[in-house]
Amino acid sequence: MPAPRQVFIAVIGVGGVGKCFLSQLSKLASRQSQDPSHPTYLSLILVSRSNKLLFSESYRPLSLSTWEADLDASKTPVLDPLAIAEYLSTAPEKVVVVDNTSSQDVAENYPIFLKKGISIVTPNKKAFSGTYDLWQDIFAVANNGQGTGGYVFHESSVGAGLPVISTLRELVETGDEVRRIEGVFSGTMSFLFNSFMPVGGGGGKFSEEVKKAKDLGYTEPDPRDDLNGLDVARKLTILARIAGLETQSPTSFPVQSLIPKELESCKSGDEFMQKLGQYDGDMEKLKKEAADEGKVVRFVGSIDVQKNDVKVGLEKFDVSHPIAALKGSDNIISFYTKRYGDNPLIIQGAGAGGDVTAMGVTGDLIKVLRLLR
Ligand SMILES: NC(=O)C1=CN([C@@H]2O[C@H](COP(=O)(O)OP(=O)(O)OC[C@H]3O[C@@H](n4cnc5c(N)ncnc54)[C@H](OP(=O)(O)O)[C@@H]3O)[C@@H](O)[C@H]2O)C=CC1
Numbered sequence: 001m002p003a004p005r006q007v008f009i010a011v012i013g014v015g016g017v018g019k020c021f022l023s024q025l026s027k028l029a030s031r032q033s034q035d036p037s038h039p040t041y042l043s044l045i046l047v048s049r050s051n052k053l054l055f056s057e058s059y060r061p062l063s064l065s066t067w068e069a070d071l072d073a074s075k076t077p078v079l080d081p082l083a084i085a086e087y088l089s090t091a092p093e094k095v096v097v098v099d100n101t102s103s104q105d106v107a108e109n110y111p112i113f114l115k116k117g118i119s120i121v122t123p124n125k126k127a128f129s130g131t132y133d134l135w136q137d138i139f140a141v142a143n144n145g146q147g148t149g150g151y152v153f154h155e156s157s158v159g160a161g162l163p164v165i166s167t168l169r170e171l172v173e174t175g176d177e178v179r180r181i182e183g184v185f186s187g188t189m190s191f192l193f194n195s196f197m198p199v200g201g202g203g204g205k206f207s208e209e210v211k212k213a214k215d216l217g218y219t220e221p222d223p224r225d226d227l228n229g230l231d232v233a234r235k236l237t238i239l240a241r242i243a244g245l246e247t248q249s250p251t252s253f254p255v256q257s258l259i260p261k262e263l264e265s266c267k268s269g270d271e272f273m274q275k276l277g278q279y280d281g282d283m284e285k286l287k288k289e290a291a292d293e294g295k296v297v298r299f300v301g302s303i304d305v306q307k308n309d310v311k312v313g314l315e316k317f318d319v320s321h322p323i324a325a326l327k328g329s330d331n332i333i334s335f336y337t338k339r340y341g342d343n344p345l346i347i348q349g350a351g352a353g354g355d356v357t358a359m360g361v362t363g364d365l366i367k368v369l370r371l372l373r
Pocket residue numbers: 012013014015016017018048049050051052100101102103105106123124125156157159160187217218219220221351352353354357
């Protein structure tokens with residue numbers, strides 16, 4: 001039996017998702033180490049947050065049980081993504097970077113990591129929904145694209161751990177014709193409207209529900225990125241590109257923002273959160289208008305692949321509609337394709353939260369490990 005192959009793991013970003021990922025990684029590494037026939041074993045060699053970094057100069061594994069205290073205690077100056085790529089490129093075995101940030105800067109350096117043979121798994125949407133040039137650069141070098149570099153997987157960038165990206169890729173790669181994709185693509189928006197405007201009436205104040213969504217770990221680091229519709233627009237940009245459209249950016253199609261005009265100039269997310277309650281009346285008005293028609297309002301998105309038409313915003317739904325009946329942070333995504341005809345392939349379940357998002361990331365890591373064997 002050949003000796004198991006060591007694979008080095010570098011984790012950038014240890015917030016809500018990053019912490020859950022490290023806990024899943026620890027269990028995965030322990031399961032692999034107890035199985036002598038397993039072809040790989042995992043060694044953590046770098047972990048970082050925005051203002052802290054810990055790495056192993058000698059590539060000896062860092063502890064997967066004390067990483068948090070070790071990172072807190074670290075006096076090592078933070079490195080920019082280029083310097084991290086430089087350090088990782090000299091590692092004696094294959095490396096997988098796990099980007100659990102929402103950083104544009106880290107995302108824009110993916111082609112450099114990939115060119116150096118370093119693989120990437122990530123829930124970060126920024127690279128795949130940034131410029132179309134960046135999208136092309138990434139898949140021109142990636143080994144699971146047209147190149148010979150590292151592998152890149154980003155299942156959790158749409159629908160958290162739900163198998164949305166892998167399903168769409170399989171529909172496309174097996175030759176189905178994807179005609180329309182539609183649904184609820186935001187865990188935060190789903191939670192907000194399900195709890196602020198539930199079927200049957202009642203519900204809390206909109207601003208208080210936003211605070212709850214943030215505390216539950218559903219929102220982006222700055223909740224304005226959810227409320228301005230851009231997080232959903234990023235997800236639709238990613239899906240549209242996989243479906244074959246050359247969608248240029250998340251702002252190249254109509255996106256409805258829920259940020260009150262007067263709060264567009266807020267300097268920080270904290271200032272925004274403090275003032276949002278002053279505008280609860282606007283949302284109550286929206287709720288009443290829909291209720292008077294026997295409907296509820298939900299935040300949805302759609303891609304008409306045939307017409308190259310993408311849009312994001314509020315729509316009213318009959319209370320009997322499956323979108324009206326969603327619970328918690330659930331996403332629902334319907335793929336209308338030639339094969340599936342009038343009855344779409346539907347994926348539904350939690351679309352935000354640390355553990356379910358980390359599951360998609362850990363699942364992607366397992367896919368990379370199989371390819372690296
Ligand atoms: N939360 C969810 O339900 C979902 C999240 N995602 C995506 O997952 C990613 C992480 O989300 P989440 O964990 O909720 O966000 P958090 O804000 O909780 O965590 C982000 C982490 O990234 C770190 N960070 C930010 N910039 C840098 C940088 N340049 N270098 C190193 N570290 C950095 C932060 O550092 P510090 O600790 O110092 O602030 C923090 O540890 C995002 O891209 C998000 O869109 C995707 C699907 C669902």
